[in-house]
Each structure stands twice: as structure tokens, then as C-alpha cells.
Amino acid sequence: MNKTFYGFSVKAIILCVLSLILCTFMVIAVVVTRSEYERLYTENFLAEKGMRIDDTLSRFFFKTEVLSALVYYGDGDIVGFETVAPIIVDHPVITNILIAPNGKVSKAYSAYDDVSYLIGMNLFSEEHYGYREARMAYETGELVMSGPFMSPYGHLVLKGILPTYMDLAREDFWGLVAVSLHFPNALANAELDRLRTQGYEYLLWRFDPYTGERQTLSHNMDYADYYSSYIEKPIRFMNAEWYLRLKAIYTWYTDIEIIALIFSGLFISALVLFIAQNNYRLKQTKAELDRLAKTDPLTGIYNRRSFIELAQKDSARARRNNETAYIAIVDADHFKKVNDTHGHLVGDKVLVELATRMQNALRPHDILARYGGEEFIIYLPNLSRDMAEGVAERIRAIIQDTPFDAIDCTLPVTVSMGVAPYSSDSIEKAIKQADDALYNAKEGGRNQVIFTG
Secondary structure (H helix, E strand, O other), X not given: OOOEEOOEEHHHHHHHHHHHHHHHHHHHHHHHHHHHHHHHHHHHHHHHHHHHHHHHHHHHHOHHHHHHHHHHHOOOOOOOHHXXXXXXXXXXXXXXXXXXXXXXXXXXXXXXXXXXXXXXXXXXOOOOOOHHHHHHHXXXXXXXXXXXXXXXXXXXXXXXXXXXXXXXXXXXXXXXXXXXXXXXXXXXXXXXXXXXXXXXXXXXXXXXXXXXXXXXXXXXXXXXXXXXXXEEEEEEEOOEEEEEEEEEOOOOOOHHHHHHHHHHOOOHHHHHHHHHHHHHHHHHHHHHHHHHHHEOOOOOOXXXXXXXXXXXXXXXXXXXXXXXXXXXXXXXXXXXXXXXXXXXXXXXXXXXHHHHHHHHHOOOOOEEEEEEOOEEEEEEOOOOHHHHHHHHHHHHHHHHHOOEEOOOOEEOOOEEEEEEEOOOOOHHHHHHHHHHHHHHHHHOOOOXXXXXX
């Protein structure tokens, strides 16, 4: 006899409950999977924005290297500073540049503001914001960033401070050079202002190194909210540590979509297909994140971090087998001229072609990576010195002998190389030796290979 419960068939109730469980499982599974996918996608997006911010600021702060080089070759001064300065200040984001022998500003230039107040300022003095960063630059010998802080003209400024030396050993300290940038205009290339149209609110913040308090640097929220649900990643470059967080403006699981998923859940085949597709997308996103963490986004070869990990791992095997390995650093000659003359699109194309030619000239177990800018680094295991020299010369010749196809022309490109043996536990030592050899190759006329050790 068919049993009933409050007028409903027990069998019908059981089937209804099973249908509800199936639909509930489908909704939960899809929501969790889709949420995880969106989280991974947002993390990937955050990583890309962090790299864009880093790259954008690095391009501007490279001007400090130009100033330092001019001071070095000018024997402690920049002759014709008033003529040279407008050439260096070639972008409206750059507010001013200055040079400061022993930390005391002697010359300054701005295309917009009166910077006479800077003359005589002691960058090491505690009276001025950024003195800690100036001292850090002196103590570490590295480019240091200060700010953002408010300038006397009422706009936020980032300052890059670089110590300058009068000898190649970096022992004869001369003073400081600095480049200041409008903030947040300096981040325009990172396109943070487009995040709202892409469905995100963002907040860029840091802990103020002087007060220890949270400081909002830039945001597109109605107010700077530090406590709402978000995904956040640190952005580290030079001495700074900023934090970029993203918060989705719209959620995908509206009431209408949930109802649609419940009805769709009645069809098991659609459930299996949908979950399988979401899992596939999840794996794809994870694989893409892993690839981005290991490779250079422009050339597709390994990045510096992956290179060091792989080279150190293989060097342990090479030492056990009593094999000799070499580290080679490759630098494109006069690459800045290519960018300045033909533009960064042509420069990027040349870098990609350089990576392709070198990869084709290497053995499958050699390791090629982009070291930074126009520099590449190669790990060559299980080679004698003569064999390593042959590989290096072959790479140099392959690059020299065939001009590079640009967008509307062909360009002759050469490279200089420094090669050093990697026989100790310290890869940093081998890289330093190879870098010194590269410097000698540059000083010796470029387009050549120099071995050391």
C-alpha cells in the first residue's frame, strides 16, 4: 500500500528530497568552484598589476642612473646641467631632478616649479622628509625610494635616491642624485583608474615608515575601507612595501542565477558538464599562475628567481659528478638607443628575438633567463672552458650576423658577454664575477666575450 504523509506520497517526498539534495549539491559545488576560480583570477590580476606598478616606477627611476653616470664622467659635476636637465626630464610625471654632493643639493631642475628652495638642502638632515631613505641609500649603496610625501606645491611626490661613487669599486662616495615623480600620476601606465570598469574597487596602501600608521596611497572606493572582504597582495620593490587589494564590485550569484542553476541541476548531465568545465578552468588558472611565477612575461623564458633556483639545484648535481659549470651574463649593446630611436615596441620585439636566438643556440639542459632590462643570464653545465667559450662565441655571432627585423626596418644588434665558472656553493659569487667580466667587455669595446676565473 502506498503510504502517505500529510497527504503526500512518501515515495514522492523521498524523490523530492533527493531532487532538492541534488540541486543543493549542484549549487554549492558551482558556487565554491566558481568562487575559487574568481579568487585565482583576481590573484593573477593582482600579480599583473603589481608587476606593472614595479615596471612603471623602475622606468622613471632609471633616470637616477643617468644622473649618476653624468656625475661620474663629469668628475663630480654635471657640466651644462641646465642644458642636460630638460633632456632627462622628458615626461610630465617627473617633477624635478637634483644632484647633492655629500648629500647637500647643489643643482636642481624642474620644468614646472621653482626649485630654488632645494639648493643648499641637506638630504641627510632630519629636518627634511626622506632623510631616513637618504641615509639608507648611503648605507646600502642601492637606489632607495622615498614617499609619497606632500611637496611645498601641494602635490604628492615620490623620490628615487641613488648614491653616486667616483670609482668603480664603489668606495669613493661622492653624494646623492634624485628624481622626483608626481604621485599617483606616476602609476598611470599601471591603469589603476580602469579597475572600476573592469569590475573592481581597489585600495593601494602602505605602513608609513615614519609613523607606522596605515597610509592610503590611491583608491577608487567611496572611502578607504581596510576591513571589507578583499584579496590583497604585497608589492615589493626597492626598499618599499606597498599593498594592493581588490574587491569585486558585483557578485556573480544573483537570485535569478541561483534559480536558473537549481532548475539546471535537475539535469545530471548538465551538472557533470558544468562542474567538469569549472574544474578545468580552475586547473588552467593555477597553471597560468605557476607559469607567471616562473617566466618572464615578455620573452617567455625563465625569470631571475626561477633561474637561481634551477641553477643551484643543478649545480649540486654537477659538484657530485665533478663537472664544471659556467654562468654567462649577456647584455644587448646600445639597447637604450634602440628604445629612444625606434620606440619601446621595437625594443620589446628585439628582446623577444634575442631570447629566441639564444634559446635555439643552447642545449636542452642549459638554462636561459631574463636577468633584467636588456640583460640575460645563462647556466652552462658540464662544459670545459673551451666548450663554454665556443657556446658563448656562437651566441654572439648568431646575434651579430643577422640583423633584427623591426616593425618598419632592420636593426643590427650585438651583445657583450661575461662568463665565469660556477664551482662554489655561492651562485651570487659566480654572477658577480660574470657581471664584472661583462663590464670589462663593455669597457673593451662591446660585441665580445670576456671570461674570468
